Amino acid sequence: MNRGLIDARGSPCAPISVRQGRFRGASCLQDVFDDLEENPDGSVVSTLLRPSSKLIGTRQQFSSDFEAGSCGVIRLSDDLFVLNTNVSFTKGALAAVTGQDFIELHFRLSGRLSLYPEIPGNETVDVDKGALLVWRQPEGMNVMERLEANEPESSMTIYLRPSALERYFGDYTATLPSAVATGLAPQGNGLFFLRMACYPKLIELVRELWSLGIETGRDLVRGEALVMMVLCEIMSMLEDAHNDSTNICRLSDIDVRCLRKAREHICSQYTPPPTIDELAKAVGLSATKLKSGFKALFGKSISQFANELRMQHALDLLRKSDNSILFVAEALGYEYQNSFTVAFRRHFKILPKDYKRDPLILSHRR
Template sequence: MQPSVHVDVHELPSLAGTEPVALLPRLTSLLQDGAAVKGDTLFPRGRGLRSRYVCRGAEGFQDCIRFPDDSWLIISDFPVARTVGQRYSGEDVVKFHVKLSGVTPIGLSTQEHMVLAGPAAFIISQPLGVEKWEFVLKDNQESSVTVIYRRSHLLAWFDEQCSPMSPRLRSIIGPESAKQAACAPVHLSPMIVAVARDLLQSPYQGTLRVIHAEAKARELSCMILNQLAQGATDQVCDVVLSHRDVERLHEAKDILARNIIDPPTIDLLSRRVALNQKKLRVGFKVVFGESTFDYCQRLRMERARELLDAGETSLVRISEAVGYAYPSSFSVAFKRYYGVLPKDVRGRGRSLTPRRARSG
C-alpha cells in the first residue's frame, strides 16, 4: 500500500534548460558501452548491465536487462544521495512499476503530477510525443522493479475473441489511449511483492540470470494485467484517481486507524476527506487492496490478538478496547476472522493466520 507522502513540486530543482531524453535508445547505448567493460560476469555481453552506487558507505546497484522482444527490465536497489530529475520524451511505452521503497514524483504533460511512494505498484502509459518528468528524492532507499514494453507489443497479447481487454485495461493501454497519458495505482498484493523481491535478490549469473529475470518480469506483468482485467467487474474502471484523491484516501485510512473503537460511517468519512462516497469506497479498495470495513476489522482483530498475547485475560476489557459492546459479539467476530475462539489462544503464543489469508 502506498504511504501518504506530500511533495511540493515547486520546491523540486528546476529542469528548465534540460533536454528530454529518449529512454530506450539511452538504455541501448548503456548496454553497448557496458559490453566493452571486462571483468563483470553478471550478465552476458549486450544483454544486461549493472551500475554500482556507493552513498555514505552504503552500496547499491541498478540492473538494466534487455529481452529478445525489445522489452526491458530495470531493477534498482540503491541509496539516493541527492535529488535528481530528468525529462523523458514520449516513446509510446507502458511501464509496470513496483516500488518497495523510495519516493519518485512524476509529471505527465496531459495529467496532474503524482508521487510514486513505496511500497506501491503502478502502471504508467506514456504515448508518443507526451513528455514526462520524474525525480528520485534524496535520503531514501530506492528499491524498485520496472518492466517496460512498447504499447504495440502489449496489444499483440490480446485478441478480441480469445482474450479481450476490459474497459479499464483498454483505457490505459488500448489503441484509443495512444494520445492520453495515464498513471494508475495497482493493488500491491503479497504475490507481486514476492516476485519483485525475487528479482531484487536473484542468485543467478550470466545467461541464467537473464532467463530468470525474463520469466519473473513476465509473471509480474501478468499479475498486474490480470488485476486491471478483473477491475472491470467491480466498478473500478470508471473511477479515476488523481494524486490529490490518493492523498485524501490516505487521510481517510489514517482517520479509520485512529478510531477503530467507533469508526465513522462512509457518509461521515467522505465528508471529512472531501471525496464522494463512490470514489472513497472504490478508491480505497484500489489503493489499499481491501474495503474500509475489512481494514477496520483487520485492525480490530490484530489489536485484540496483541492484547491476548500480552496476557490480558478479561474478554470484557478486550471487547471494549476493540469496539465491541458485548464479549459474545467479539468472540464470534474473532472466531470468524481467525477460526478459533479468543479463550483458546490467551497467553499461549499460538500462531494465528486469518481465514482469508489461509484460503487465498
C-alpha cells in the first residue's frame, strides 16, 4: 500500500487531510488550533473573552485544482476543539495523518471516511453517512486517510484531550472502555476504533453544531452548549457499551454490513418483529453476534429498536379517528387488545384511549 499522498501526476506532495485542516498550510491539527488567534487570511474569526479562558471561532473557504470547500474550527479550551468540514476532491489520494494523542469523535454526515492504520494486523476502517467513529490516535502513530474523488464529504469531529473529559466527567476511565483511555485495542495488537450508529437525537445535535454560525460570541457560547450535550450523549453510549467493549472492537466490516441489513429488515417488518433466530439466519450472523453487535453498533437492543418502531407506528394509527384500538392492536401484530394496551402504557405512560382522545397529551407530559 502506498504510504504517501500522491498527486495526479504520480508525484509525492505535502500531506494534506480533511482532519489536518487547511488554515495557513498547517502541517498538523495542533498547529491549526495554536494559530487560531492570528486570524488566518480569508477566514471569519470571532472571540469571546472570559476571566480565565477565551473561545475562538474561525472559518475558511478554499478552492484549488485538487479540492474545494470550507472548514470551520471552534476552540473551546486548550484541550477541546471542533472541526467542521464540507469538501470535495477532484482527484483521489491517500493522506498521512500523524497522531497527536487526541481522543477523536468523528461524525460522518455525507460521504465515506476510510482509514488505514499503519499497524500490522489492523484492518481498513470505513465509516459511512450517519455513523460515529471514536478513537484515540497515540502521539506519532500514522493513519492513512483515503480522499475520494468527486464525492462530496461533510463531517464534524470533536478533538479533546483526556484532561477535557476528566474536567467535565471526573474519573471517566472508571466507566468507559479501557481502550478509550489507552488508544490501543484490548488485544494490544492494534489501534482502537469504536464504530457506532447515531440515533436521531444525537444526529440532530450534530447537524445543529455543524451548521452553527460563529460570527459572534453568543454563537460560540451556543456551540459550547451543543458540544456539552453531544459529549453527554456519547458518554452515555460509551458507558452502556462498557461491558461489551471487546465485542465492539471485533466487529468486522462484514459484520457491520450484516448488522445494517438486520436493521433494515426490522424496519420493514416490525408488526410483529422477526425472532432473533429468524433475523440471524436472514443476515448470516450467529444469534450471539447479532445481539451483541446490534447493541454495540446502534446503541440499543434489537427488542428496544423494534418496540420503538412499533410504538411510533401505533401513534400514527391512533391519530386516525376511524381506527379503533382493537384495529391498531391487530395491525401491530398483537393477539390481544389488552397486550397492546399494556405495552403502549409501559412505553408512553398513558393509555391508548387517552392518546386517541387527545394526541397532544404526550407533548404536555414531555
